[in-house]
Amino acid sequence: MKLSTQPYKGTRDFYPEDMCLRNWMFAKMRRVCESYGYEEYDVPVLEPLELYASKTSEEIINQQSFSFLDRGDRKVIMRPEITPSVSRMVAARRQELGYPLRLYSIPNCFRYERPQKGRLREFWQLNADIFGVESIEADTEMIKLADDIMKEFGAKEGMYEIRVNSRKFLDKKVKEAAPKVEMQEVTRLIDNFEKMDETDFEAGLSRAVEKPDGLYQFLISGAETEELKEIKSKCKSSGVDIRVEHTLARGFDYYTDIVFEVFDKNPGNNRSMFGGGRYDNLLSNFGVEPVPSVGFGMGDATLLNFVKANKLVPELKTSTDVAVLLIGNVYEKSRPIINSLRGLGVNVSVDYEDRKVDKKIKSALKRGERYVLFIGQDEIQKKQFTLKDLDTSKETKETLENIARTVKTRQTRTR
């Protein structure tokens, strides 16, 4: 039987050029998070199912989870997100940890979705969370952090918008309008406001709640509570403009107060890119005193679409600096030279194969390497080596030290 070379549906292979792009993205996320004092952590891919069941969102658990019985008949789930996991970690060391505690991670998460643009079965997601701050400074910091990450990617003001709402206030209004209806049902409907046309939304609301008119009026009003006014002003003084949006609810059930999202304003891709909010009660599930928490999750696929659509991806280069081509029978003698080059901080690949030089150069080009270095008897004797720049086709004879300098300072991508 011939095996397929395709990856499993909704997952991706990362060839070196894809990995390079992913590493570029993650490095930016890491840099900004660490500049705010967030420390990196990680959680297992597999978790007991009960950790996620009824904590995250019914839709995810019942329809989109990769969950199964392990060989010991224990129900497990491949993490569909990681907020319950990080809460578990904090709960386990509730007393030993120092607050405010800032944590970030870039895990891959798993959801059984119908693959489409920006939605995959395996995706990566930056998670940044701050634990132990009750006051709105934490919510503000989280929004500012998200904004700074967008700016780190080169995003400009008009490209995106940050929207904020108070889940606490929204829940109160929903309760008033629909005292007997399951809250989550109404919240989910409201969260879809952006994607529905007005009449459909109103009709849906009328069916779902007892007193739809007051709720509808509230949702489309820009009414601001004291809390929303405060966060708006605090964000403003940090240089971030935010917009209050009463229909913003966010999918997860665990949010308790301020929620926010970063919205793509590109007309061709108008959608919520990522978001987060405050979840003050999650730790109580572990039988410990709750810790006030705020966090957000930023998916890689959506962000990648955004940076590509806005032409924010720079030229990326291979990690290999130079490809050494051995000329003739110089394997033994070339070893100390190659070691010296590596000692000078140069990343060196070696082509040992006994074949024509132009074939070797073609291979180097396929690998995206910009420079090739020829090492033969003559070069070894004279300690001068021929370096060829495959971008310009220029050849120069140089000492090892000069070669190291040249290949380490190259600026452009050649893939």
Added chain:
Amino acid sequence: MKLSTQPYKGTRDFYPEDMCLRNWMFAKMRRVCESYGYEEYDVPVLEPLELYASKTSEEIINQQSFSFLDRGDRKVIMRPEITPSVSRMVAARRQELGYPLRLYSIPNCFRYERPQKGRLREFWQLNADIFGVESIEADTEMIKLADDIMKEFGAKEGMYEIRVNSRKFLDKKVKEAAPKVEMQEVTRLIDNFEKMDETDFEAGLSRAVEKPDGLYQFLISGAETEELKEIKSKCKSSGVDIRVEHTLARGFDYYTDIVFEVFDKNPGNNRSMFGGGRYDNLLSNFGVEPVPSVGFGMGDATLLNFVKANKLVPELKTSTDVAVLLIGNVYEKSRPIINSLRGLGVNVSVDYEDRKVDKKIKSALKRGERYVLFIGQDEIQKKQFTLKDLDTSKETKETLENIARTVKTRQTRTR
């Protein structure tokens, strides 16, 4: 119901200090691999089961795999290793890729094992592979790379040993001694030689094969084939001593020729740490022309035991450089100062909470931060800030620039 704070059996939570150690390990692996021209790649955690079934090892698939049916009734497996996956990737772009192709990755892999020292259900594993080199230079490079990684961790000669064998030659001898027996059965027995006592091994061999005596004599002889002599000499000229060991077979079914392993010589932990070998036929499963391949996998848990036992772990520090403590109502005014510090490359956490200074310092200590910086009205006016070194308890008044210099050059770990 109270949820457990424990991670799923055989998996680990990585708190910041654990993550710091993991990042230290991975950075070293990356640095050495890239200096040899290996480029990073990644494959999905989930793969179709058939990709691994009968390719990897029966024991792993039948007893140790995390495999299940997805919601579309497709058999999937969480990667127990990644050699079949990377082979799939190479097969998919057989013609476009440039050879020699060098790839590395540090994926987490999953096996349902009884957790014990160095064996976990979720573990990370450096994988380095070279594709497209038929000659023994590739096998030599792989052994040299493994040796260099060990040295990068500070390992000295006597701490470990590299053992080599030819699977091709071993298979021939097995075939001669046991023409009618399933090869894998005998290979598995031989691979356990190191762990068994002599009499048991001989008895087992007598039961398993038709002509045990010749095979047993061969296994304990140091007889070297031309090929083994050549790799020994090539490794020697690269500065690596290797030992031929005829009982070395390696667990995976796909090896075709040279196999090697790095063996821990610590008397308290005498065991094979990791290894690899040549697998020239794996690509033929995808209906493409095979590509000669050599690779190895190095697990994180075993390596961690090794570096800890040999005291090779350095003092590691938090990524956060300084904790800012706000004194009084200075939230607004402190913002540009904190931004300036971040602009100077300093990673800054902020404690917004309204509580006593000694409580805030206690928190910073719990987080492993070494420096705290006080920002109050007075400091803002005079542009001189009080920096406290929590290691020495010394306080100094400094400009922002001096503070940036001090906190960025700290050397010691304070966790």
